[in-house]
Amino acid sequence: MKKKRHTLPYHLMLMPGMVFLLIFSIVPMFGAVIAFQKFEPVKGILGSQFVGLANFKRLFLIPDSKQIIFNTVYIAVFKMLLNIIVPLFFAVVLNECRRKIFKRCVQTIVYLPNFLSWVIVAVMLGNMFGPNGFINSILGMFGHEPILFLASNTWFRPLIIGSDVWKGFGYGAIVYLAAIMNIDTSLYEAADIDGASRMQKITKITVPLIMPTVILMATLSLGNVLNAGFDQIFNLYSPLVYETGDIIDTYVYRMGLVQLQYSFGTAVGLLKSAVSFVLIVLSYKLADRFAGYRIF
C-alpha cells in the first residue's frame, strides 16, 4: 500500500504528456485504417466502405510509383553516405588545425546553415543557382550557356544531395570531433617518438579509433532509407523535375491533400511508415549488438 502511494506522483506527472501522445500520435495510427477503405469524409471512418488492399495494389500498378520509390531511395542513400563521409573528413581536417582561434571561427561559421529553415535556404539556393543567379553569371564569364539547375532533371538530384550535405556537414562533424577528443593523447605522443608523420597519425590512430562512432552513426542512419527530406524537396522542386525529384513524402502530400485522395495517400504513407519502422528497429538492434548503444 505504501509503495503504491509512492509511485502515484510519477503516474500523475506522465499523465499530461501521455494524453497528448494518445491524441496526436496514437489516434492517427488508428485513423490510418482509412488506407483500407474508400474513405469519404461525409461518411466518416465508421461509415466508409472497406476495400481491403485495393489502395496498396493501385500503388504497385501505377507507373509513377516505381520512379518515386527509386527517387526516394536514390536521394536518401546518397545523402546517408555523404552525410557520414563529408562530416568525418571535415572533423579530421579541423582537428589538424593548430590555431585555436581560427578553428573556433570555422566551427562558428559551418554550424550556422544547419539552423536555417529549408524555406530560407531554398530561396538562397534559388538566388544563386537561378537563371540569372551568381553561378550562372560565372558560367557566363566562361562563355557557358546558363543552366536552369532547379528545372533540370540532370542537375536536380545532385543539387538536392549537395545542398543537404552542405547544410549539415558542420553540425554532423560535432559527433566525430567529440570522439576525436576522447582519444588518448599518449598514443600521439608515442607515435611522435616513433617519428610518425601527421598523415600517418591520421590514418593509423585518429581514423581507426573513431571508427566505432562512424559505424554507430552509419547504423543509426539506416532508418532513413525512405527519408529523402520532405522539407528540402518540397521547397525546391517543381513539376519540371518530378521525374527525378518526386519522392514518397511529396507524393503523399499531393495525392492526399492536394488531390484529396485521402485513402490512397494514407496507404502510401502507411507503407512508408511500416517499412521505416522495421528499418529503425533493425538498426537499433544492430547498434545495440555491435556498439552496445541504447537510446533508453
Add this chain to the structure above:
Amino acid sequence: MKKRKHISLFDAVVWLILIISAASCLFPILNTVAISFSDKTSALTGKVGLIPKNFTLAAYEALVQETQFFRSFLNSVVRVILGTAINMFLSVMMAYPLSKDKTAFPSRNIYMWIVVFTMLFSGGLIPTFLLINQLKLMDTIWALVLPGAVPVFSVIILMNFFKGIPKGLEEAAAMDGASPWYIMWRIFVPLAKPAIATIALFAIVNHWNAFFDGKIYINSPEKLPLQTYIQSLTADTSRRYANMTYDQILRQQQLSTLTFNSAKIVVSMIPILAIYPFLQKYFVSGIVMGAVKE
C-alpha cells in the same frame, strides 16, 4: 629542414580546406544580404556577389510598409513562446519519472515503450490532418503547437541527463520529507540546466523554422507564421517556371521581387542569429548527449 617544409605544406592544405568550407557556408548568406541591399537591375542580372551593387535601402523601405510580413513575424514569435513553453513543461514532467529505474517505478518500461513507439511509428500525414480537422483546430495556433507538444527526442535527452544525477541527492531530499514534485522542480531541474537549455533551443529553432504545418492547417493570411508566409511568396514564382522558355523566365524575373524577398529572408534570419551564440554553446553538448552517450 625537409621535415619543416613537409609540415607547412600539410598545414596549408588543412587551412585551404577549412577556408573553403567556411566560405561555402557564408557565401549564400552574404550573397542574399548583398542582394537585399542592391538595386533591382543589378540583382536580377546576377552581378551581385558579396558586396551590394548600387547600394540602396529600397527593399527595406518597401518591407517596412508590408504589414503582412510583420504580422507573420509576430505570429511566429507567439508560436515560439507558446510552443516552447508547452514542450518544456511536458518534457520535464515526462523525463523525470522515466528517469527512475524499474525498482523505484515499476510501470516505467510500459510508459517508455509507448513513448518510443510514437517516435518510431506514425499514422502519417493524412490521418493527422483529418484529426486536426475533426478536433476543430484548423486555422488556430493550437494546430501548430499541440500535435508536437511532446518532443520525444528531447524527453530522452533530458531523461538521460536526469539519470546521471546522483541518487543520494534524491534520497536525502526524500528523507527530509520532500515530495517527488519538489524534488523534480527544485532539485533536478536546476541541476539539469545545460540539458534544459539544449532542448529549449531545439524547441525554439523547430518552431521558428517550421513551415509545413502552417501551410496545411492555417488558411487565414493574418494567422500565417513567418516561414509559411515566405514559402507561399517564393513557391509561386518557382512553380511558374513550368512550361516556360528561358526568355520567358528572364522576363518573369524582371517583374519579380528578388531584392524584396531577399530583404524578408534577411530579417527572418535575425532571431536565429540573435540566439546563435547560445545555440553553438548548447547544441554541441546536446548532440553529444543525444548521440554518443556512455
